[in-house]
Amino acid sequence: MRTAESGSTLKTNYELSHLRVLEAEAIHVIREVAAEFERPALLFSGGKDSAVLAHLAAKAFRPAKLPFPLVHVDTGHNFEEVLEFRDDCAARLGAKVVVGAVQDDIDAGRVTDDGPSRNPLQTVTLLRTITEHGYDAAFGGARRDEEKARAKERMYSFRDEFGQWDPRAQRPELWSLYNGRHRKGEHIRVFPLSNWTEFDVWSYIGEEAIPLPSLYYAHERTVFRRDGMLLSAHRHLRPSAAEETFEATVRFRTVGDVTCTGCVESSAGTVEQVIAETALSRLSERGATRADDRISSAGMEDRKREGYF
Numbered sequence: 001m002r003t004a005e006s007g008s009t010l011k012t013n014y015e016l017s018h019l020r021v022l023e024a025e026a027i028h029v030i031r032e033v034a035a036e037f038e039r040p041a042l043l044f045s046g047g048k049d050s051a052v053l054a055h056l057a058a059k060a061f062r063p064a065k066l067p068f069p070l071v072h073v074d075t076g077h078n079f080e081e082v083l084e085f086r087d088d089c090a091a092r093l094g095a096k097v098v099v100g101a102v103q104d105d106i107d108a109g110r111v112t113d114d115g116p117s118r119n120p121l122q123t124v125t126l127l128r129t130i131t132e133h134g135y136d137a138a139f140g141g142a143r144r145d146e147e148k149a150r151a152k153e154r155m156y157s158f159r160d161e162f163g164q165w166d167p168r169a170q171r172p173e174l175w176s177l178y179n180g181r182h183r184k185g186e187h188i189r190v191f192p193l194s195n196w197t198e199f200d201v202w203s204y205i206g207e208e209a210i211p212l213p214s215l216y217y218a219h220e221r222t223v224f225r226r227d228g229m230l231l232s233a234h235r236h237l238r239p240s241a242a243e244e245t246f247e248a249t250v251r252f253r254t255v256g257d258v259t260c261t262g263c264v265e266s267s268a269g270t271v272e273q274v275i276a277e278t279a280l281s282r283l284s285e286r287g288a289t290r291a292d293d294r295i296s297s298a299g300m301e302d303r304k305r306e307g308y309f
Contacts, residue, residue, distance in 0.1 A: 019204050026053075026192035027060045029155055029178070033137050033190050034060075034067055036180045040137040040190075041098070041130075044070035044089075046082035047255045048212055049141030049193060051089065052201055055210050056192065057139070058093050069096040071138070073126050075118040075257045076103045077236040082255050085213040092211075100129030117259040127163040130187060137180065137188045145197045155194055161185035198253075202278050206271040215252040218269040223248050229262035 016024065033040050042057060044050045057066055070090055074083075090097045102118050102125045105111045110128070111121045130138060144151045152167045156178045159165055171179045180188050193201070205212065223230050223246065224239040231237060233245050236258040250263040251274070268274045 019207060022196055022200060026056045029190065029192040030057050030060045032178060037137040039135050040068045041071045041135045042068055042139040044072050046086040046213060048201055048205065048216060051210055051212055052204060053139060053141045053193060054089060054093060055208060065094045069098045071098045071129060073100045073122045074102065075122060077118050077258045079215060079255060079258055081213045081215050098133065100125045117257055119257040119260050135187060137190055139190045141193055142191050143193050143196050153191055153194060155191055156180055157189040159187050159189060199278050202275045206275055213255060215255055218249050218251045218266050220247060221250050223250060231262055234258045
């Protein structure tokens with residue numbers, strides 16, 4: 001700006017860093033949803049992206065508590081560390097946790113547990129949980145850099161009365177104006193982290209000192225190789241007789257169902273070391289370590305059309 005006396009330009013201290021711009025955008029979106037919708041909810045997997053999303057939501061309404069619950073779709077095959085972190089995070093934020101159990105849908109005959117992974121079964125449980133609680137907006141931690149189908153998402157992702165997504169029916173978001181209009185039975189998925197990258201997420205975790213499950217940092221684990229992936233030997237995932245187990249120092253780049261989530265060999269045991277490692281990565285965490293994303297080039301898009309995250 002210029003002074004009236006001299007006309008000289010004065011420097012201001014209002015320039016925001018890249019991370020603070022992303023933070024401000026995400027908080028703006030979160031507050032818009034809280035103001036515009038009657039029953040929003042935050043989908044919480046216990047992973048790094050949902051941890052960042054919950055942290056942003058807490059900042060958006062501080063010192064008040066979160067005005068919406070954390071919703072966790074539990075496959076029944078989760079890492080124990082993730083479930084413990086979910087409960088600790090909810091207690092720290094003073095948030096209510098709503099759990100939708102895939103096992104309930106298996107027991108009711110709505111889905112059949114006949115595959116190697118329960119991950120695809122989450123869609124039915126997610127849509128049932130949204131319907132039963134009447135949520136009209138659901139925050140998700142998806143980012144556009146993760147996968148091709150997610151790159152087609154907008155901040156507000158419209159879902160019809162069947163919970164289905166049509167990438168051709170996305171609404172324009174010019175000038176960051178978001179259209180949340182919907183009829184009864186329809187809902188909106190909201191992705192405040194759309195413009196973030198994995199590197200941004202880790203940089204923000206480091207800057208804000210956000211707690212995460214210990215799985216994200218290097219630790220000793222019994223693992224085995226399958227289809228080019230390094231998997232953890234676990235009570236929910238046992239190697240075959242032909243698959244040799246061995247001890248390795250590994251960490252997880254993403255967390256999900258034990259049966260389809262791989263790890264990577266790594267010595268990164270601190271946030272700073274993970275940030276440095278992430279800066280060199282050229283493959284998204286889902287593409288590198290999620291077996292269920294390798295179904296086909298359109299596998300994720302097909303599942304999202306049915307109502308997946």
